Amino acid sequence: MKFLRDTLDKVKHDFEKGGKYHKYFYLYEAFDTFNYAPNTVTPASGAQIRDAVDLKRLMMTVVIAMIPCLAFGIYNVGYQHALATGQQLAMGDMIVTGLIKVLPIVIVAYVAGGLVEVVFVVLRKHPLNEGYLVTGMLIPLVMPPDIPLWQVAVASIFSVVIAKEAFGGTGMNILNVALTARAFLYFAYPLQISGEVWTYLPEGATTVAGYSGATPLAVAAQASTDGESVVQAFNSFGSGWANDLYSFSNMFFGFMPGSIGETSALMCLIGAFILVVTGVGSWKIIASVFVGAYGMASFLNLVAVNEFMAMPAHYHLVIGGLAFGAVFMATDPVTAAQTEAGKWVYGLLIGILTVLIRVFNPAYPEGIMLAILFMNVMAPLIDYVVVNANKKRRLRRATI
Amino acid sequence: MGKFIRLKKGFDINLAGKAAPKIASIEQPETFAVKPTDFHGIYMPKVVVQEGDNVKAGTVLFHDKKHTDIVFTAPVSGEVVEIKRGEKRKLLEVKILADKSIEYVQFTKHSVSDIANLNREKAQEQMLKSGVWVNLVQRPFGIVADPAEKPKAIFISAFDSNPLGADYNVIFKGQEQFFQVGVDILKKFTSGLVHVNVHSEREISPVFSQVKGVELNKFSGPHPSGCVGVQIHHLDPINKGDVIWTISPAGVIQIGKLFLNGIYDASKVVAVAGSEVKEPQYYQTHSGACVNRFLNNNLKQDHVRVVSGNVLTGTSIGKEGYLGHFDHVITVIPEGDYYEFLGWIKPTANKLSVHRAFGLFSFLNPKKEFVLDSNMRGEPRAFVQTGVFEQVTPMDILPTYLIKSIIAEDYDEMEALGIYEVIEEDLALCEFVDVSKHNVQSILREGIDLMLNS
Secondary structure, eight states: OHHHHHHHHHHHHHHSTTSTTGGGHHHHHHHHHHHEEOOOBOOSBSOSSOOSOOHHHHHHHHHHHHHHHHHHHHHHHHHHHHHHHTOOOOHHHHHHHHHHHHHHHHHHHHHHHHHHHHHHHHHHTOOOOTHHHHHHHHHHHTSOTTOOHHHHHHHHHHIIIIIIGGGTSTTTOSSOHHHHHHHHHHHHOHHHHSSSOSSOOOTTOOOOTTOOOOOHHHHHHHHHHHTOOHHHHHHHTTTTTSTTTTSHHHHHHTOSSSSTTTSOHHHHHHHHHHHHHHTSSOHHHHHHHHHHHHHHHHHHHHTOSSHHHHSOHHHHHHSTTHHHIIIIITTOTTTSOOSHHHHHHHHHHHHHHHHHHHHHOTTSOOHHHHHHHHHHHHHHHHHHHHHHHHHHHHHHHHHO | OOOEEEOOOOOOOOBSOOOEEEEEOOOOOSEEEEOGGGSSSOOSEEEOOOTTOEEOBTOEEEEESSSTTOEEEOSSOEEEEEEEEOGGGOEEEEEEEEOSSOOBOOOOOOOHHHHHHOOHHHHHHHHHHHTGGGGOEEETTTEEOOTTOOOSEEEEEOOOOSTTOOOHHHHTTTOHHHHHHHHHHHGGGOSSOEEEEEETTSOOOHHHHSOOSSEEEEEESSTTTTOHHHHHHHHSOOOTTOOEEEOOHHHHHHHHHHHHHOSOOOEEEEEEESTTBSSOEEEEEETTBBTHHHHTTOBSOSSEEEEEBOTTTOEEOOTTOBOOTTOOEEEEEEOOOOOEETTTTOOBSSSOOSSOOTTBOGGGOTTOOBOOOSBOOSOOOOOOOOSHHHHTOOSSOOHHHHHHHHHTTOHHHHHHTTGGGOOGGGGHHHHHHOTTOOOHHHHHHHHHHHHHTO
């Protein structure tokens, strides 16, 4: 490894001020610091020692927490494909099918968004931020498996430019970058990201008799329109070709069509466990989103006038992207509320809004995305109130 | 009766190289220095001695150009050998080559009964003239106390919760009488209380447990429970317009010695500690001592950082540097100027972290004594992670917002968010834990300077 270090040191002066590649200094720095933790020391006065954590490690922890979702997602894409087409595939074949579908999406998301980052690093002369390690993984996980790759690229580029770099980069953005990508596709190319796109079906593939690609949210909305019990609709869905596809346990484990990484509440809980134990994600936000959603759904149960409102509250927690959104999207520290009290309010409102959007606005069946984006915008307001309360306590103390 | 305050938030940094509780005697350092940079809020120190002058312990070396009565005096007798200046002729050090035996400037000696009858003016005059005055630190802002002020209370933190902090049982042993007299003098300056704060789970030195006429409060919990700013926040918080003075026990004892013995006695016991010290223990010396004598043949390796003070708030002074006025510890840690292959992700149990992010296993072993070096452990970034500063700040203050308001130079926000209540040491842990590697303490001092000059 000494060779690498020596080479890096040898070319360093070319990238420094006055060197021939000085424009690309931050790219050099990014590559250097990715290989070696830098040799900078603490200033002469102040804290002489520093905590071992840095932003790179923090972001990698989030990526690691997403691996269960990604791994299960890869398998599930193959599994759903086999179910829909009626093929008897071995486990290995399902994984290969999933890999063939998912890996290109991951690569395209990282490359497209990463290139934008690089361009901004050179143009705006700021260090390459680690935030994209997470964003580049989040984007594929909220995409349907059948999404055209060029749309992944366009969405990644759009979200990095508009949602992040326009505001100044990681740490300055108002909206969650990955959700902006998804929202962009949702409104710009609704055909490819809504309806029956959630199962990988190559062109010309024959589906099994009775096949339907409707997601649980769509099934629930339809059942409500038909005046049929949602739970019954779930239980009878898929009969003949995929019995119990939408049973509660099946949906909890995630063996259902959906975005690549979103379907399994269990995998999200494993991710949540990693984030909470490592302290990287706020447990307050994760818990309060679930509490908010469950509470709102229970309340709707009590006052139910239609079948969707009467759907048992715990179903809300396993369908759609609620678990994934609560664990990986709502906890983004930059776009969430930043005060400890504010995090409770922020999470609760996300949960409540998600259920409200699902139940009362079936035109946008996936409520969590819009709820989080909306609360991203509201988070500074929540913090403002909390900070103001702190200031007021200080003032009140002075007047006593 | 004092109060009992339980603090939960904070973090104890457990470092290797704790000083053994014994005081070694070695040959005294040759040179001593007084550094105006140890003090805040003095305006252009004006030097009144010249190189080559002979001084006694207690002779004025320089004074504040605006408040000419605030003087800084020599800790030992000897010859002024160097007046060291930095950029723009900023005064850095006045160095004295010490005599073998110290001669003192004689100030008025008082008996214990005299002291009771002494009024504030007389006491103040003697404290100012002798140079012990600069031990009084004024809050807000942590500046040298203004003699014209009447503080609402005076605070003394009687324990050091910093990493490798000195054991006050060792360094103040046998100073009961001087501490009592010092407290009696201080009481003349405030109509409020003199608070002495001890830690509930540490052995309390008789110096503090036997002192009369003070409010003896107990604190529990991790660092920064020993920071006097945190203690003030919980006992008698500083609001706009309030003035509180703080003083270290060493300062109180020095005041006691001034009135009882009539001399400016700068003798002190310092701990020489840290992972790179062969024999960490205590030494008897004087303020401003050159540290080389304590380190000769006492270091495990050569590539070290010598810190006057503790590793959270101290100053790197080098092996030939001088002990700071307020410091009781010389900490020696390894210098961290090395590259580490894949250091940003490599799992490790040997680096300390408050966080438990991937691969940081120090939390599994809370009793372990860590060897930490001066490496930054990452690159500066924008604020990303939230809630961490709050975890280590046991005060009703939002450090992140305060720091941001300082960066934005928003005076009203700084005031509203509590800049009057904190100085560097109170938020030193924030600097340690920061994921984005901000120099929180120097940012805070910039904010305080803005407030001071506004």
